[in-house]
Amino acid sequence: MKKMIVPFVAVALLGPAIGMAASGHDDHGSHGGMHMEATQSALIDGIVKKVDKAGGKLTVSHGALPNGMPPMTMAFLVKDASWLGKVKEGQKIRFASENIDGAMTIVRLEPQN
Helix, strand or coil, rough: CHHHHHHHHHHHHHHHHHHHHHHHHCCCCCCCCCCCCCCCCCCCEEEEEECCCCCEEEEEEEECCCCCCEEEEEEEEEECCCHHCCCCCEEEEEECCCCCCEEEEEEEEEEEC
């Protein structure tokens, strides 16, 4: 019986020590983020319903978005305010949008003829 107690005590004492030694490797907070190029968002067909230059928004009737949003008409912020002068109500566009700080924002815009 004494011969069995020594291995059990060793395992009981060393088990937590091994876990604590390994736990020092789980924090990588001091590493900088890995630089990755932005992926190209899929372009969606839409029709401009309203241009709001003062608010920096385009209201667009669009098909389903890659993020699962169904087809609808909604207002989007635009990444580049100069785009508001390049489109007009009723014009067809192709665009990509992303959720930036909680607001759906057009990040790429291609006016169509």
